[in-house]
Amino acid sequence: MMMKKATVTALLSAFGIAALSAHAADTELNIYSARHYQTDEALYGNFTKQTGIKVNRIEAKEDELLERIRNEGANSPADIFVTVDISRLANADKMGIFAPVKSAVLEQRIPANLRTERWFSFSQRARIIVYNPELVKAEQVQTYEQLADPALKGKVCTRSGSHPYNLSLGAALIKHNGEEATAKWASGVVANFARAPKGGDTDQIKAVAAGECGVAIANSYYLARLMNSPRPADQEVVANVKAVWPNQQSWGTHINVSGAGMLKSAPNKEAAVKFLEYLASDEAQTYFANGNNEWPVVPSVKVANAALDKLGEFKADSIQIGELADTVAEAQKIYDRAGYR
Ligand SMILES: [Fe+2]
CATH class of the missing domain: 3.40.190.10 (Periplasmic binding protein-like II)
Structure with missing residues (x-):
């Protein structure tokens, strides 16, 4: 007080x-x-x-x-x-x-x-998928939806489900796939965790590079920051991961x-x-x-921007952001029920 x-x-x-x-x-x-x-x-x-x-x-x-x-x-x-x-x-x-x-x-x-x-x-910024090509195949991780596929059991890493970045992604999934499908998705992702959510997006990218996780979700600027970094340790992380623009064949990458x-x-x-x-x-x-x-x-x-140029063009989700804003609370409820903490 x-x-x-x-x-x-x-x-x-x-x-x-x-x-x-x-x-x-x-x-x-x-x-x-x-x-x-x-x-x-x-x-x-x-x-x-x-x-x-x-x-x-x-x-x-x-x-x-x-x-x-x-x-x-x-x-x-x-x-x-x-x-x-x-x-x-x-x-x-x-x-x-x-x-x-x-x-x-x-x-x-x-x-x-x-x-x-x-x-x-x-x-x-885009919410992208980052994977380790030694641990998962490119075709397994082309969409957000695939992260719930049982084939990725023990491979998926993300930061906390309560983090705004993941809630906004959840809102997009609800808008495009519906609540029921998103609830199933959230449970599937939780079942696929390599470890309990911890750290920020950069930590997920590093864990993918280190092989602790096969695949992770991260905001594009975290990867771009590592790509543009002169530090050898950051360059090593970048060398060990690959990036995917998710959902290019469907509703586009979440923005x-x-x-x-x-x-x-x-x-x-x-x-x-x-x-x-x-x-x-x-x-x-x-x-x-x-x-x-x-x-x-x-x-x-x-x-x-060298990193953004290198990442190249992609199809972005064109949904109205005000609509996503309205759906964030629903995403939180779905994550809570799925135990996506
Ligand atoms: Fe951030």
Whole structure:
């Protein structure tokens, strides 16, 4: 309780001036971000250069930021909330924190399936399959559905089923295959585990390389990061695994996103919309996506990234992300029943 109070007070004093003064044109913008990469400095700096709007940033874990926003209520100085993953954006939206944003720029730049009325995607990552060719055959691991095939018993590794990345994938499976089939799938995957879920996606890739697992699911940028790494140990991991774009013959590879929305209580709404539009600009798209080995959402923007180039083109799932967001809670229930912890 004491901690929370101290945090709120610190925040208010940090943002006090911006929160209390109302101007015709906003001169400041307050961003709460659960996403941080080195290239973000240039990203925010260039926005200030272009608009003269000063950016104040609070970076922390997702839950902590949402807790702050909840505690601050209508007095929150936050204008923009940035985070990764569809299920996390959905959670924030369910809290009712986002305001609808109507912007011709955003509508024109961001494909319709990658935005909702209240939050927008600014980079995309694919949930891919990584396998060890010494342990499983390529044709055994071409789809998410195959990971539940008894032929892969004792071979499958994933991070926790409760992790947002896996919940968002579960939501996609429910949308495409239905609840019953997804429940069966989840039980099948659990029955195929090489070990109880632990660690992050990079740990799964390393375990596949080491032969502890035959096959794993991971976000594309984790593999791309290893591919682009100069470290010999990382290069050795890459040499021992192969990557698959799942579901190329059916509904396409599951896509997740980084995204942002404007807060209902935003004191600087004009600046907030300007910032969202800036994130969709050619320059910002490059920083935002490439900084984490992701793809831009604006189709005309191409990033130069050796690993992504090498991974090549693929068919992505084109489902509306808002629909996936609505299904995340169902995915959690199905995983719980299947014992996919
Ligand atoms: Fe991640």
